[in-house]
Amino acid sequence: MITRRQFSASTSYLVASPLALSGCSQEYAADGYEAVAARTWQSGPVTGLSGAALGRELVRYATLAPSSHNTQCWKFALDGSGRSITIQPDLTRRCPAVDPDDHHVFVSLGCATENLTQAALAHGLKGEAQFDPASDAVRVTLEPTQAQTTPLFTAIPLRQCTRGDYDGKPLSGEELTLLQRAGSSDKVRLLLLTERQAMEQTLDYVVQGNTAQMADAAFVKELKDWIRFNGADAVRTRDGLYSASSGNPNIPSWIGDLAFRWVFTPKGENDKYARQVRSSAGIAVFVGQTADKMHWVDVGRCYERFALQATALGIRNAFLNQPIEVAALRPPFAAALGLTGQRPDLVVRFGRGPLLPRSLRRPVEAVLM
Secondary structure, X not given: OOOOOXXXXXXXXXXXXXXXXXXXXXXXXXXXXXXXXXXXXXXXXXXXXXXXXHHHHHHHHHHOOOOHHHOOOEEEEEOOOOOEEEEEEOHHHOOOOOOOOOHHHHHHHHHHHHHXXXXXXXXXXXXXXXXXXXXXXXXXXXEEOOOOOOHHHHHOOOOOEOOOOOOOOOOOHHHHHHHHHHHOOOOEEEEEEOOHHHHHHHHHHHHXXXXXXXXXXXXXXXXXXXXXXXHHHHHHHOOOXXXXXXXXXXXXXXXXHHHHHHHOOHHHHHHHHHHHHHOOOEEEEEEEOOOOHHHHHHHHHHHHHHHHHHXXXXXXXXXXXXXXXXXXXXXXXXXXXXXXXXXXXXXXXXXXXXXXXXXXXXXXXXXXX
């Protein structure tokens, strides 16, 4: 998925160089980016909307879900009667290098589906989602019900994949229970790894996977193509991974392109992942009952509930999907987790840490069919 790669904090040396100082400033994108980010992530009204306006608002909440490289690989169709919304994959936005079987695409659809159903409930509609294997689409039927503004709905505009260091402190048993409940279903199993030995074992697979991916020129090019090195580029495209969301400075794109080649190294990235895993409270591994598109959607829904519950508790999370993205690593990683013969779907670290700038979203008009 829902892959979230950091550019690298090592670019900080560029800020101090005359070349960088002559090419960027704090105003290079701050005003435009901040204004668009505020509109994108705002909480909307929960009363006074109906018909197409309500449908568009539900779609807006759905688009605040995560997606691989923030490609926003979805399209939405509003039923003229207001009784359903269909979510289809937008395969023009797939990432074939990191996601050759479109696993992350359908997990992303599940994340959007969960946001939509949470928003629908807050607006007095009960959403029932069903995956149609003939069209590879999720149809959410909407029926009137008593409105409920749940903590998960309130968390939607606050949720982010926080790709920074956490504080290293453990979570309480009550918090872990709430996360376990939110992220599990009868079709999806959630493993919460909080023992340091288990986390170090997972880190070893993350490092192996990251090293393999960084040796793949197609993977590196695909990742770089989705990085937005400054706020102006983030606002222009409204997609991709905004570099500042990983704690990096705003720099002109041409400098970013050069810096990426210089500082995006296996050692630098592996050291970063080691530091970040060791600063986390734990690692969550999501496992669908079956390795097919329908269950990948279910995994996405469970992950999004987990992420929203975490957000409601002030807990951050970020993906560590290398062990499940590198096909050769999946079987031994599964075996190490006691999941021989199964396919782990998502690997996510969690803990408390600061908020970072957000990657943006395209307007509703861009995703409606």
